[in-house]
Amino acid sequence: MKLYKKTHVRPHVYVRIFFCLYHLLFVTPLFVSAQSTMQGIAKQDSKTGMVIAKPGTSVSNSLITPYFTPLGYPIGIADMQKATVWQPEIGVSIPFARNVKLTKADAARSNQIKKSTWALNVQGNLLSFTPHHLLDGHEQQVSSFAVTENTRKNWTLYMLHVAPEWRVGGEKWYTGINIGPSLVQNQPAQFQQGDPGQSVLYQNYVVPAGFHKLRFGAQGHIRFHWFPFQRGPIGFYAEAGYIWQQPYTFQVRERDISKVNFNLSPDEIRYQLSNPQIAPFVEKSYAIPHGFFEGHIGLSLVIKTKSSPPRVEQPKNERLVIKTKSSPPVVEFPVTYERQAKQGFQIVLDQPRPHAVFRSVDEVPAFRWHVVGEPPADAQYRLEVFQLNDRGNIVRQVASASVVPGEPYRLPAEEKARLANIPQTTYYSWKVTETTTGTSSGQPQYSVSGSASCGTVTDSIHIECDGWDVQSGLPKYQVKICLTNNPISATSGCAVSYTSISSNSGGTISNINVLPVSIGPYAHFCITFTYIPASLSQTTASFTTFGNWNDALHNTANVLSTDSLPSCICRDCDSMNIQMLNPQVQMQSADPHLFDITGAVQVNPQSVYAIEFSVQSFSFTATPGGCAGVDSLEHDGMLVSNGTTVNGSNAGLVFGNAPTGNPNIFKLIKWISSSPVPAGTSIPFDLVIGLPAASGGIDPSCCRIDYRLCLQVKVYYDACRYCTKTICLQFSNTTQKP
Structure with a gap:
């Protein structure tokens, strides 16, 4: 028995579509890439003398990235069986090119900054699913007489997706996020199930003639690309996304087999399936694949050329020239000699030492610092000093001045006179910033107190998670503050005694071990305690350890310690x-x-x-x-x-x-x-x-x-x-x- 009349399928049409898509996504970008390796004519800015070209060294999130895979896995598809992993995908992500003008400072730091960028994502998918058959789950019981004849066994989707993509990443990786419209060509499944020996039809799965196969849809994806090989363009990618098309529901005529006993013999099953009293015909609704999640893993490429180290040359007219092929830019000064430019430098602070305590403003040493590495040729530096409150927050800016490496800086006389009139212990911090690149040093603290008659006290702090407090529902931390007594140079110094500790950030302190304590000259001692923050949102903690010098003045030697709070995970x-x-x-x-x-x-x-x-x-x-x-x-x-x-x-x-x-x-x-x-x-x-x-x-x-x-x-x-x-x-x- 022929249960249906076969329809003519023309698969070569879709082969041609995918061949054209492959040529568009891979052959054309490769040709364009080859052209981009040629030496071009620089475009000169008539106002500034800059020579503009496309950027030069390679960062992966700014390069053309074709990607492809035969493997995918869609989930959550109504009325469809579990999908296979054979779900091909092919696409290309093309960043939007733009010309850039850079100052010398921008050019000096361009290779160190990882910026986001926008691209155009063009993507094609071929997805295939098998609809649920009426006799799914009963194949063994009915295999002797039930037949499924297919015009098309699978429901196939040919999808074209074009959307803007936002990228962020570095040299060996980037993450792209895109969302936008898609065009979907549906090839519906069509099959019939029945018993040809008795001319009995069980199920007739066919989409009505009025169904529009070409439908509009939308897709959204997040895709991670990783390029582990320095000398090769091949990388890997993993993708997760959601696919949607206009929904459509249609009716399928099939028998209700809920009352059929499939534990009987084949003849008895055949009889029950053909008996309209036991298995009557019903109309059941089926939906096309219209909204589901999917994932892919596969290979990706980067289309780039070899990048040479940046060259810095000094021109006669002191004009910047930017020679580039892809981002970020490489800076050159167009004259007769070359040298290798070092990309990194660091600002190191020497004096005052972190957490030093001074008896008066006059005893604060000159601010000294130095540079490690090679900064930009026109580097400019600014030194700033801030006054802090007892919580470590900035109250005001004490000083701000342009400085030169190797030359000590001292506070102006009028500012020192003002600070000298502050009676209580005062906390300060300072830093040095290279203004053209934004590179900055750390920002250590020091304090001025009438207590520094014997020397200074330096500290270090360490905070680690210690579980959760059952009563408050907040994390617990073990805090360790270590103090060192540093006598004044060429003196024997004196001991310093600490009696208590308090939190400047709220919360509670308990289980202090051990206070009070006396720390002799050149001695080192650590205080530990349990700390519960004021709230779950608190990210830093500040503590003041209260003490006095054991000299005739008994001046205070309070120490301010600040650190961030690590994350705690409940493992009860x-x-x-x-x-x-x-x-x-x-x-x-x-x-x-x-x-x-x-x-x-x-x-x-x-x-x-x-x-x-x-x-x-x-x-x-x-x-x-x-x-x-x-x-x-x-x-x-x-x-x-x-x-x-x-x-x-x-x-x-x-x-x-x-x-x-x-x-x-x-x-x-x-x-x-x-x-x-x-x-x-x-x-x-x-x-x-x-x-x-x-x-x-x-x-x-x-x-x-x-x-x-x-x-x-x-x-x-x-x-x-x-x-x-x-x-x-x-x-x-x-x-x-x-």
Whole structure:
């Protein structure tokens, strides 16, 4: 029997489309790349004397990037079987080119900055899916007589996507994000299932003639490219995205096989499938693939040329010339000699030392610093001094001056006179910045106090995570502050005593080890304590350690210490042991739809404040097929309040997520203890749950039902903190509760 008339398919049309797309995406860009390697004529700016060309050394997020793969994996496609990994993709990302004019400072730092850029992404996809057949899952039982004949076995999508792409990355990698419209050509699947021996049709899957195969859609992707090989253009990429096209729903005429028993012999199955009383024809709605997620991994290329090291030359007219082929730019001064330019330099601060404490403003040494590496030829430097409050925040700018490497800088006399009139301990910080490139030093602190009669005290601070505080729900930190007593040069110095420590950032300090303490000259001592911040959003902490010099003046020697707070991850559940003791399931004799799940929960090493039970999933199989069904209350898979107990009674039970219309059934129950249950204590439970049973009129002994039920148990070891455990039980309706 021929169940349908085959239609003529012309696959060569789509082969031509993809061949043209391949030529557009790969052959043309490669030709353009070859042309870009030629020496071009520089374009000169008549106002500034700059020579403008395209940028030179290679950063991956600014280069043409073709990519392709035969591998992909779409998910979440309605009415389709699990997709195969053969899902080809081909595309190219072309950055938008632009001419740039650079100052000498911009050019000096251009190779160090990783900027974002925009590109045009052109992408083609071929996606193929197999629709669900009527007899999916019953192939073995019906293979002797059921036939599926295909005009087209798979539903195929030919997609063209063009969109702007935002890129960010560096020399060996970049990430691109794009979203935009697409054009989708649908090739619908078409098949029929039936029994040719008896001329019986089971399913006729065909899209109506009025369906428009060419449809508009949209796509969005995030794609990560990685180029690990320095001397080769080949790299790898991984992509995740979402694809959408205009939805369309159509009707398929098929038999309702829900009442067919596929455990019978082939002849009996054939009879039931052809019997309109058992398997009548129905109209069922199917949807085209219109909205789903997909991912790809594959190869990518970068189209670039070899880049030579930047050359810096001194011209007669002192004009900048920029010779470039791709970004970022390379700077040259067009004259007769060349030298290799070093790209990195660093500003190092020498004096005052970090966290130094001085007796007066006059004792603060001159500000000294030096440069490591080679800065730009026209580098300019600015030194800034700031006054801080006791939290480490800037109060005002004390000084700002242009400086030269190697030449010490001292505060102006009028500013020193003003600072000398401040009676209390005052904190300062300072830094040096190269203004043409923005390169800056660190910003260390020092302080001025009348307490520095014997020397200075320097400090270091280390903060690490130490779990979470159960009462406050905030992270705990172990803080270690180390202090060193540095006597004045050529003196014996004196001891310094510290008595207390406080937080300038809020929060609480506890378990201080050890205060008070006396630190002798040239001695080193560390103080440790536990710190809980004021809130979860706090990212830094500042502490003041209060002390005095052990000399005739007993001046203060307070030290301000500041550091960032590391992230803390709660790992309480890693050490919690939740055990389900002797779980059993029995059917109630009075109602075959109700089952009792009994057992006990035991938790170590934490105490238990509350326990929550919920049904995660359940499934069942009836023998013979079709003999089981749900009851009229529609509470199968739900917890029933009548008869449910925890810890021997229904006291403390709270029922949640009750469906409309039945106040006795719930999706979850929570037992709250009146006081914490000690660790290791067994907490018994008896949960009543509704499940499918033998249909009305069928003796339950003639209908065996096998169940699989999964429960989630949440154990609260604090009012708002819990750990979860999931248990799955397999049982049947043959065991009854006495």
